[in-house]
Amino acid sequence: MFGLPMRERDAEFTRFARDSAATLKRTAYLLTSDRDLADDLVQEALLRTYLAWRRVRAGEATAYARRTLVNLNIDRWRKRPAVPAEVVERPDSRNEHARVDDHDQVLRMLASLPAQQRRVIVLRYYNDLSEADTAAALGISTGAVKSAASRGLAALRAAQSPASEGSNS
Structure with missing residues (x-):
């Protein structure tokens, strides 16, 4: 039994x-x-x-x-x-390895974020959790999720801007 x-x-x-x-x-x-x-x-x-x-x-x-x-x-x-994020060189042009380069760039950009922002970005946007579910998963307030997501996305956009500008020239 x-x-x-x-x-x-x-x-x-x-x-x-x-x-x-x-x-x-x-x-x-x-x-x-x-x-x-x-x-x-x-x-x-x-x-x-x-x-x-x-x-x-x-x-x-x-x-x-x-x-x-x-x-x-x-x-x-x-x-x-804490280990500082390594400085990433941005490719000047696209090549046949662009998808791998993009994948690596995303990982390096995520690694450059503070731990809390990285956790929020991964859970909120990669796992597609709501703000409330992200807050519950991390044991923080919904406001803290909103703040960390906002700051994290701003940092990712700022990190991406030079690469975007370089590829459009």
Whole structure:
């Protein structure tokens, strides 16, 4: 009798993990810019989600795992000293590697943002969360989300402007 619910719970979690792992990994990668670290964060978030699986409400598992992922990343930042973002050279012209260059540029631009702004931008715009859901995921107020999003987007636009001007000339 006890084994059956455990098997059902494990099967339910396995389906959840399979269905959500790719999205969680993309989110982790955007937060960290490091594939190996993203994999580690996702594995730890899934482990913690599994351990809390009985308490996780139906339909809220993805939000729970995402919040766990974000919190793990915050903890990682707290344990490490701040490292200044590297200066990025902007390409003068487009080439056959433009898509890779654009992808790398987006990651570097995200990495240049303060941690709070980066988390808000990733959750709000990449994960398409509402302001309220972003605030809940980060444990901050909706006003703080609005402020961080506004500042983060302004910083991204400012960083993008020289590249845009250079490609139009």
